[in-house]
Structures are given as structure tokens and as C-alpha cells.
Amino acid sequence: MNNWETANWRRCSTRIMSCMMILLFIAASAYGQQRIKDISNLQGQGGIPLIGYGIVVGLESTGDSPRSLFTNQALGNMMERFGISINSDRVRTRNVAGVMVTATLNDFAKPGQRHDVTVSSLGDARSLQGGTLLLTALVAPDETVYGIAQGPLSVGGFNIQQGSVSIRKNTSSVGRIPNGFLVELSPGKTIEDMQNIEFILNEPDYTTARRMAVAINTAMCEEIASALDPVSVVVEIKEDYPGGTMAQISDIELLMVVPDVEARVVVNERTGTVVIGAEVGISSVAISHGTLSISIVNTPVISQPGAFSQGQTVVRNATQIEVKEQGTGVVVMQEAASVGDVAAALNSLGVTPRDIIAIFQALQQAGALRGELVII
Numbered sequence: 334m335n336n337w338e339t340a341n342w343r344r345c346s347t348r349i350m351s352c353m354m355i356l357l358f359i360a361a362s363a364y365g366q367q368r369i370k371d372i373s374n375l376q377g378q379g380g381i382p383l384i385g386y387g388i389v390v391g392l393e394s395t396g397d398s399p400r401s402l403f404t405n406q407a408l409g410n411m412m413e414r415f416g417i418s419i420n421s422d423r424v425r426t427r428n429v430a431g432v433m434v435t436a437t438l439n440d441f442a443k444p445g446q447r448h449d450v451t452v453s454s455l456g457d458a459r460s461l462q463g464g465t466l467l468l469t470a471l472v473a474p475d476e477t478v479y480g481i482a483q484g485p486l487s488v489g490g491f492n493i494q495q496g497s498v499s500i501r502k503n504t505s506s507v508g509r510i511p512n513g514f515l516v517e518l519s520p521g522k523t524i525e526d527m528q529n530i531e532f533i534l535n536e537p538d539y540t541t542a543r544r545m546a547v548a549i550n551t552a553m554c555e556e557i558a559s560a561l562d563p564v565s566v567v568v569e570i571k572e573d574y575p576g577g578t579m580a581q582i583s584d585i586e587l588l589m590v591v592p593d594v595e596a597r598v599v600v601n602e603r604t605g606t607v608v609i610g611a612e613v614g615i616s617s618v619a620i621s622h623g624t625l626s627i628s629i630v631n632t633p634v635i636s637q638p639g640a641f642s643q644g645q646t647v648v649r650n651a652t653q654i655e656v657k658e659q660g661t662g663v664v665v666m667q668e669a670a671s672v673g674d675v676a677a678a679l680n681s682l683g684v685t686p687r688d689i690i691a692i693f694q695a696l697q698q699a700g701a702l703r704g705e706l707v708i709i
Contacts, residue, residue: 369532369545370586376531376565380437381520383479387469389430389452389461389486396430396464401456404431411467430458434469434482436514440522442479447512450482460505462488471514479520484513524578530568530585537563540593548588596704598693605686607693609676614703615696 388407389396397404408429409419436450452466469482486508534541542560549558549568557569574581596612636647696702 366589366591368586369548369588369590372536372541372590372592373532373534373545373566375582376533377522378440380439381473381479383436383438383471383473383514385434385469385471385482386455387432387434387452387482388467389432389458389464390428390467391463391465392428392430392458392461393463394427395460395462396427396458397454397456398427399425401431401458404429404456407431430461430464431455432461432466434466434471436471436482438473438479438516438520440520441524442516443519444516446516448514448516450510450513452486452508452510454506458506460488461486461508462505464508466510466513478518480515480517482510482514484510486510524582527570527578530570530578530582532566532568532585534564534566536592538593538595539563541590542566544590544593548590549585552584552588597707598702598704599707599709600690600693601709602690605690607686607689610704612704616701616703618696618699618701620692620695 386407388404388411399405408426412419431454432452433455434450434452436448438448439446442448450466450471452461454461463486465485466483470478471480471482472478487510488505488508532545534545539560542563542565545566546558546560549566550556553571555571557571558566560566568581568585570578571581594610594612596614597610598613599608599610600606634649636649638645693702693706697706
């Protein structure tokens with residue numbers, strides 16, 4: 334086969350592979366499956382956390398008080414760099430706040446790129462609204478400086494205080510600077526350095542990991558993927574793959590997989606929220622649920638002494654106790670195999686979300702709940 338035939342064969346192979354990926358994507362979408370890129374992440378590509386200490390200026394008397402010694406010291410050190418010598422102990426400005434600046438650097442970031450940064454108050458500043466972050470170097474855990482952050486803050490709240498009256502909405506001590514971080518040093522990672530492709534599942538599961546490996550091997554027509562454990566699926570990099578490693582990763586991420594979900598009921602007793610998973614079922618059971626409400630009312634009764642009797646006024650409480658018991662009797666719940674059946678069975682009882690929590694706890698104790706009950 335000559336060079337022209339080889340190139341033509343590669344172009345045809347690329348088109349055929351692209352068509353197959355599109356057909357698999359369309360067919361799988363019809364059944365509600367999810368892409369591999371939505372249920373997993375590539376190992377070692379979670380980003381590099383960055384942090385730095387900075388100063389926010391331009392606040393309207395809502396900055397740190399003189400008690401925040403680190404802010405005064407940082408302000409004094411900064412002024413000395415500009416040739417102004419001051420005693421940090423005598424600084425009394427409230428327009429400045431010491432902050433911690435955080436960001437996440439992409440593993441393949443290049444110098445000149447920009448990322449968002451989060452700015453959080455470190456002292457006792459009331460609000461960062463209207464402030465501007467001064468030049469701040471951001472470092473990685475290994476103390477490598479990857480870039481600088483600077484710019485005006487965007488705060489999604491406010492805190493207004495006048496005397497003893499204050500109005501507050503959301504959190505005003507945390508702000509964000511869109512594209513406020515400028516990358517100056519690249520982490521130096523490249524796709525060519527990768528020996529294998531390893532996908533890390535967002536929700537560890539044996540069945541999901543196995544289905545991912547099967548879907549990849551089926552699409553590639555070759556046994557190149559294997560599930561190591563419930564968390565990771567390793568894929569061998571094919572050197573002759575059309576388009577290279579980049580195309581192989583992209584095609585694999587677009588493959589559709591049905592993630593296996595555990596049958597689970599999540600209950601939040603603080604808010605009365607109940608979330609029922611798709612795989613939850615209920616065996617045939619008879620339920621009798623009632624509510625007992627007790628009302629106690631204390632009414633003060635004042636007894637006045639007669640005229641010129643030299644008696645004293647007596648105050649006593651007249652207590653009234655009212656007890657009400659409401660119940661639905663015994664209700665037989667047939668076996669429910671879907672979330673809709675479970676919801677219909679619970680609605681037939683006419684109970685509140687708080688009562689539903691108690692019913693699910695009783696169903697679990699009776700062994701009629703086909704699923705795990707999680708209380709948060």
C-alpha cells in the first residue's frame with residue numbers, strides 16, 4: 334500500500350469512526366443514558382489549587398478594624414515598597430481589608446490565560462462591596478508561583494449598618510473577580526506524557542465501572558478498557574488511533590453509559606425533605622398512621638378582694654388541655670415497584686412530609702422498604 338492509499342484509508346477510517354460515534358450517541362440518548370464525561374473525570378486533571386494573601390482597598394469604612402494586626406502590618410509593608418515609611422501600629426484606616434485569594438489552575442493552562450478567583454475576608458471587615466484587590470501572587474502547595482491576581486470585586490450581597498439598625502443580604506465578606514487571575518507559568522503537562530487514560534467515577538459503583546469498560550471496548554472493537562475497581566476504568570492509548578490521543582479521549586467521553594443507581598431514600602429531618610430514588614420499591618404492607626396533638630392553654634384568672642377587707646389580689650392560672658387524635662385507620666399498600674407507585678401509595682394516606690419520614694423509618698424496620706434509608 335503506497336502513501337496515497339494509506340492516507341486515503343486513514344481519512345475513510347476517521348469518517349467511519351465519527352459516524353459510528355454519532356450513531357451511538359443518538360441511539361443511546363433515546364434511552365436516557367449519560368455520557369462518560371458527565372459521570373467521570375480523567376485522573377490527574379482535577380486542577381492545581383492556588384492560594385495567596387492580598388489586600389482589598391476602596392471600601393467605604395467597612396474594612397478591618399485596628400484589631401486586625403496582620404492587615405495593618407501588610408499595609409505598612411506595601412507602603413514601604415513605594416518609599417513611604419509608616420508605623421503600622423498607628424494605622425487607623427477602615428477602607429482596607431486583609432483577604433485570602435483562592436483559585437484553581439487548569440492542568441493544561443498556558444501563560445496569558447485568565448481564570449476566576451475567589452476573595453474571602455480574613456479579618457473583621459463587614460463588607461467587601463466596592464473594593465479592589467491589589468496585585469497578589471498565587472502559589473501552589475509546593476510554593477510555586479503560577480501567576481498574579483488583581484481587579485475589582487463582584488459581591489453578591491450587602492451589609493448596611495447605621496447605628497443599631499442593620500440590613501443584610503447574602504454574604505458580603507466573600508467576592509469574586511471574573512478573569513482576575515493571569516497565568517504566568519504553565520504546569521507543563523501535555524497529553525503526550527500520558528501512558529494510559531484512567532477515568533475516575535464521580536459515584537463509585539462496580540456495575541457502572543464494568544458498563545463503562547464494556548461500552549468502550551464495544552465502540553473501539555478492541556479490548557483496550559478494563560475496570561480496575563469501583564472507582565477507576567483504565568483505557569490503553571492506541572498509537573495508531575485516527576487523530577491521536579486527543580481524538581481518542583474525545584470519542585470515549587462522548588460514549589453513553591447507563592449508570593447503576595442504588596435504591597435509596599434520602600431524608601432531611603431538619604427541613605422535612607424526602608427524596609426517593611428511582612429504584613426504591615415497597616413490599617405489600619398494611620399501615621396505620623395517626624397523629625396526636627395536645628393543646629395546653631393557660632388563662633390567667635384574677636381574684637380581687639372585697640372593699641376595705643385588707644385582702645390581696647390573687648392571680649391564678651386556669652389550665653385547659655385539649656387532646657386530638659387523628660388517624661387514617663389501617664391502609665393496605667400493595668407492592669410498589671416504581672417511584673410513581675410509592676408516591677401514589679403515600680398520597681393515599683394523606684400525610685405530611687414529617688409523617689412520611691416516620692413511615693419510611695417504620696417501613697425499614699419492618700423490612701418492607703426495598704432500598705437504603707439515609708438520614709442527613
